[in-house]
Amino acid sequence: MFPPLRILSRPALAAFLCTLCATVIAEDYTVPSGWHNTVSNATRSERMNSAWHAADDVQNRINSSLGIPMDGNDEAGSRIALVFAYQDYYSGNVFRKNQVIDNTLRLYEAGISALDDESLTYSIVVYGLAEVAAYLAYHDTGRLELARRNFDTAYVDFITPSAAQSGEYPRAPLTSNTTCRSTLGGLLFHEHGANSTNLAVLTTTIGIWVTLSARLAESTPGNTTYLTTAEQSIQFMQTHIINPSSASALVSDQFDVYHCTAFSDATPWAKDIGPYIEGLSIVANITQNQNYIQMLNMLVPLVVVVPEWHDSSGVLIEDSTYSKGTMIRGLLEARLRNPSNTDMVRLIDSYITLQYNAVVSNALIGDTNDYKVSWLGHGPANYSTVGNVDALDVLNAAFVITPTNSSQSNTTNPTEPASATNPVHKHAPIGAIVGGVVGSISVIAALVLLGFLYLRSRRRARELPVLDDRLEPFITDTSPRTRRTVPAEKGGLQQRVALLHQSHDSSPPTSPSSPALDAARRTSTAQARPSVGDSGALHAIERRLDNLMHALAVHGEAEDDPPVYDGDADHALNRNNDGHV
Structure with a gap:
């Protein structure tokens, strides 16, 4: 260590x-x-x-009154929110936004109006991380405020280096019963409560704490508390928990604050190190501190x-x-x-x-x-x-x-x-440009063809004898085929449940759809509604155009680059000004 x-x-x-x-x-x-x-x-x-x-x-199985599937436990809500939000974040979509914000996290927030009633610091921290993920994916600053609230709540379970130096620990049993003394700075207790006497220290809780602090530091560069806290917990982990000289005991699962040593009989898990690597990566990127970079370089090939x-x-x-x-x-x-x-x-x-x-x-x-x-x-x-x-x-x-x-x-x-x-996005990716040009030409060609057929039908109608001076109404397409659309970005639980029920009655699309392309699809369909005489031919073209739009949505997502992270700390911080890199 x-x-x-x-x-x-x-x-x-x-x-x-x-x-x-x-x-x-x-x-x-x-x-x-x-x-x-x-x-x-x-x-x-x-x-x-x-x-x-x-x-x-997973979403189809979620009970809307719980925010999680019936087989889920308390942790399921935070984990679902994390993987859903990060999927949208990396793909540039907002498909899971309603589920994450308007159901799973909303029910969590409603159920713990008094966070101090939460018994585990771990739960407070992991849900705080889920709130940050929702902020990153959907640019909802309200999520960031809730994540800060969770951080502040858990902070009472944190030992600062100054408290460790002075021996003023937040939990009374430590005052005269620990040999660790000043080295306890950066520790976070697993059980929550300013008056708690529980001294359990779990590595997975500290690892997630490092990640939450690091995410908040990157999202709120004006507040140095978050970065300082992350660095202090990194110091604790490197001093007491990480042992690079042992392949089988690389990380300890629990820490004994009385004897200042790891519990040898506690089996370490992958979740003891995964969140820590995530947080350490962010801190190293923000600070460009070579110590953190070297720690990360050492850990990755070992884990x-x-x-x-x-x-x-x-x-x-x-x-x-x-x-x-x-x-x-x-x-x-x-x-x-x-x-x-x-x-x-x-x-x-x-x-x-x-x-x-x-x-x-x-x-x-x-x-x-x-x-x-x-x-x-x-x-x-x-x-x-x-x-x-x-x-x-x-x-x-x-x-x-x-x-x-x-x-x-x-x-x-x-x-x-x-x-x-792409490094720093100084120019647009060539693949995306080519894909966009080809896609745009295809869509324009299809629309021109539709317009040509429509005008031709109107010209034929003028050339035919007038048999009736009454206007022929446009007929709305009543095709029995159904479409699964991306849920609206804003809506209550009833709207989400309706969409969930709809998903059971219709087969899902082959890929997430693009909201912009969905809007273009609806507009082009409304403007190019077939007339009575050419309904068969134009309906076939409309169906092909619909398929083309869907294919372009998949192609566009495949061409877009995932979020970029550059080694420069300023760039990493600037990334949060608009939610993108």
Whole structure:
């Protein structure tokens, strides 16, 4: 374990930095030889479709009065909100907005009007993180305020370095019964309450706390409390929890505040390190502090080979509740924040692709959109919210890392890491320009053809003998085919339930649709309504145009770049001014 970062003496600090430098030199990003399934031929559009359908299946099972499916626990709401919001965020969609904001999170907020009544700090923090994810995806500043509220509420369970130095701990039993003393700065207790005497410290709670603090620091650069808090908890983790010298004990699950040591009999889980890597990646990106960057560089190649969490082929087999997905999300964040570290990108891409192949090959249940908890395919072949939500983290990550031109190359090659983003967006991506031009020409050509046929029908009508001086009314298209549309961005629970019921009565689309293209589709259909004489021919053209619009929606999403993260800290902060990079 590393000594503290901020309270080291100069000789100790020098020794610590030398240790980190030696660690960097010893880093090995080589893809393990036992990983045989690290290439996928699935295109970006195919991966997006898989992710969208898996999310849709979860949403269809949500009880609107609970905000979660019937098999979900208290944690399910935050986890569903996270994977839904991040799917919309990375795809540039708002399809899950109503579910996330108007149902799942709204019911959570209504149920805990007094956050101090919440018994677990963990729950407060993870729901705060879900609120931040909703803010990022939907640019709803109200979500950010709620996330800050959760942070403030949990802060009473946090030990600041100054409190640790003075021995003024927030919980009375610690005053005279701990040997840790000043090194407890950055610790967050698992149980909530200013008057609590519970001294349980769980690593997963601190890891999520680091991520929440880091997200708030990036979203609120004017408030230094969030970044300072994240850094203090990182120091605690590196001092007491992380042990890079042990492959099987890389991270400890629980910490004994009395004896200042980790519990040796507490089994560590992937969720103990996944959220921490996510938060550490953000802090390193914001500060550009080489210590944090080197910590991250050291951790990534170690976590992907922890023997207790993987089988011999590299598949993640740690099946505790909502655990595997946090590892994928943490590694994805590290990958996106460090595009110039091509060796790290290559390793993470290989790892995520390996898990993606395992999920779609082994965990997918028959012809459904449901996934087993085990990515080896073990266990009952029926829907579970845990199975689908964990799978969603992999499916989301899989389309994010796929090159935007994968529809042409059709292969994710780990030897040529795909850049998920454009650097700083100094110019528009060529693929998007070409796709947009081709798509626009196709739409214009179709509309011109419709106009030509319509004018021709009007000209023929003028040339025919007038048999009746009454006007012939336009006939509204009453085709029995139904369409599944993207829910409106604003609406109450009744509207969401109606849409949910509709989804049971009609087959889902093959991919998320674009709201802009949906509006264009409705407008073009209204303006080009067929006349009586040519209804058959024009209806066929209208159907083809409808299909073309839907195809362009998929094509447009496949061409758009995911959010960009640049190594420059100012750029990372500026990204939050408009919600995009």
